[in-house]
Amino acid sequence: MNWRHILAAFGAVLAVTCASAQEKLLKNAIKEGRKADSFYEIENPNYRFSLSDFQSLASKYDCILEYSTKDVQRFGSVSQVVDRAYLLPRSEFNDFICACLSRPWGGAGLSSKTQRGSGWMYFYPDKQARKESYFFKYDNVWWSGRTADGLIDGSGEGFAANDTWMVAFKGTFCKGYPSGSICFRWLSKKKTGDGFQQDKVVEMTTACGTFHDDIAWFKIGDRYGFMDAAQQRLLEPKYGMVLQDFKDSFPGTNYAVIKHSDGLEWKMNRNGELFAYSDHQQQIFADIEAAKVEAEKRKAEERRLAAEKRKAERAEQEKEAARKRVQAEEKRQSYLAAIKANMDKSRWLQGDRLCLEYFNPGNYITGTLEEFNADKSKCRIKIVTSPGSRMQYNGENLEKNTTMWIATSGEGWHVALPEEIEAANRQDNSTYQAKTQLRLPRKCPDCNGSGWKTETVTHHGWLGSYTERESKKCYRCDGSGWIEETQTLTF
Amino acid sequence: MKTRLFPVLVALFFAVGMNAQVKNIGAGAAFFGDIRLAVQGAEDHGNLYVCSYRPVLGGTAYYEMSSGSASHMFEIDYLTAPLAGxxxxxxxxxxxxxxxxxxxxxxxxxxxxxxxxxxxxxxxQLPFYFGVGLSYNDAAPIKFMGFAVGAKLRARFYITDRIGIWGGGSAKFGYGETQVTADMSKSVYQRVLALEAGITFSL
Structure with a gap:
């Protein structure tokens, strides 16, 4: 005996001790019992046993193993250990299924006393099976109803299960196929990627039509598909509605009418090819087309009426504009005639207000007639209004109250009309206004007379940034505290 | 910009440390080993003095932050050894x-x-470490502070989930300048080999 033999013997003793400890835990758990819908629960003392230990224990006693893990700090790092193990002997598996799924619809038809039938059935179990067939044959079904030709038949309740899933169902079957609406209650035991959430019971409803010409529709969720009896060929359940089954087809045509996911109704042959729109759909299209044409006609008529209305409005506007132009021309002519009449010096009297349009239209010089000369070729006026006191007429300033002699004819002076007097008064600028600019000192508003300003400065260093307040000379007053401001005085 | 990068690096390092899952402390004793100091002459004069000190006795303490299979460790050693030749x-x-x-x-x-x-x-466990550090030597008349690189291999056995014992060997190689007179210094190459053993705790 050398050291290798001693080591092997020690290992064997250790393994036996470890295995017996696990078995003791399992026996204790079985002794304590379990709830009807749960496994035997084993706590892992001090995380002593690894997952492989529990797997070997499950294998030895033909149990289904589930476990929960936990992150614990051990051996200088954080590791995942088995916190609790859940074991269920396969001999108790059917009882467990009954407890989990026995009352999905409130009835008592399914129980642990239900006998295993010899029949088999079709249903859609998982994604793997769906690749080939939506309804797959399973021959280990517990069924409360009768069987026909080895297939479950008639009304009843049933369940089936394997290590991955369990399913309970209720409804009417016809030679293994769901006939009408069947409710499936499904529990996925593992993450199989079939879209079912693990350990969560989900209910699904399916239906299957009658076989005609060896083909029948079936419904999964809210989508319809087609299959044949031999499961050799099927069309994916992607259609919204089956409007006309194959049985309704005329001899020789052999098609069904379905409502596609795009909302249109199509004729479909047995290969799933959508070869034409249905008659109803074509009628719908025709109605839509007719409605479009009618709408186009209505729009064209509306456009024509609108154009005529716009044309009439434009004519009315042009007529109104012409009438206004004539009125304005008549007014202008009467105005010119009045001015021409007022230019007659024989009608002028002392004290009349004379007026002259000075260069630009609207610029008037007005003055009061004071006296005539001997031959009435000139007269003296006193300026009342003018466009500017420093503007000149015949070399004289047009300042208010200035008197000047003017020619009574040939220069356009005339007795002022009331509207001319009003306009002249409005633009009068005949009073002279002297202006001067003063530079007055005042306190600088920026520094309030101090000559210094306080500013916040931010410094950036490698440890970060900090701010401090700094006094700086005022730029506006250059440190004097006073600024000069220009003011314009008018007097 | 380079000076601004430094606090960023420090912050990054501590952020990594904060993410560490487990923090361990440990202490141990160095009970065997060898220290070798080689004083260099000018240019091609070779080694002027090669001093050997053994056996090594001393202590070590460390703080380790581990995350999975990687870890950071800060360690301080104090070693003494009598002159061998x-x-x-x-x-x-x-x-x-x-x-x-x-x-x-x-x-x-x-x-x-x-x-x-x-x-x-x-x-x-068999962890392997490599790192850099500072080394202070006092072996009169050779006395210097220098930079050093080192590596160590440890065997660690956890008695419980949080307490373990360890043993291993380490090697450190350093370089420094020892002051002979006020205006003359000589380069010194240092080699420290040590066997250590100790205990570790997970916090």
């Missing part, structure tokens, strides 16, 4: 050291290690 150059010597008696060595090192542990979360 001095090999002098046949051609050259330092005049000031002509009548000097060489004294036992005291070495204090502070290191930062990066650890790799392929057997993390197992009872028996």
């Amino acid at each position: 001095v090999k002098e150059s046949e051609k050259y010597y330092i005049k000031e050291w002509e009548s000097v008696d060489f004294q036992p060595a005291k070495v204090i090192t502070g290191f930062y290690y990066i650890g790799i542990n392929n057997r993390s979360a197992q009872r028996f």
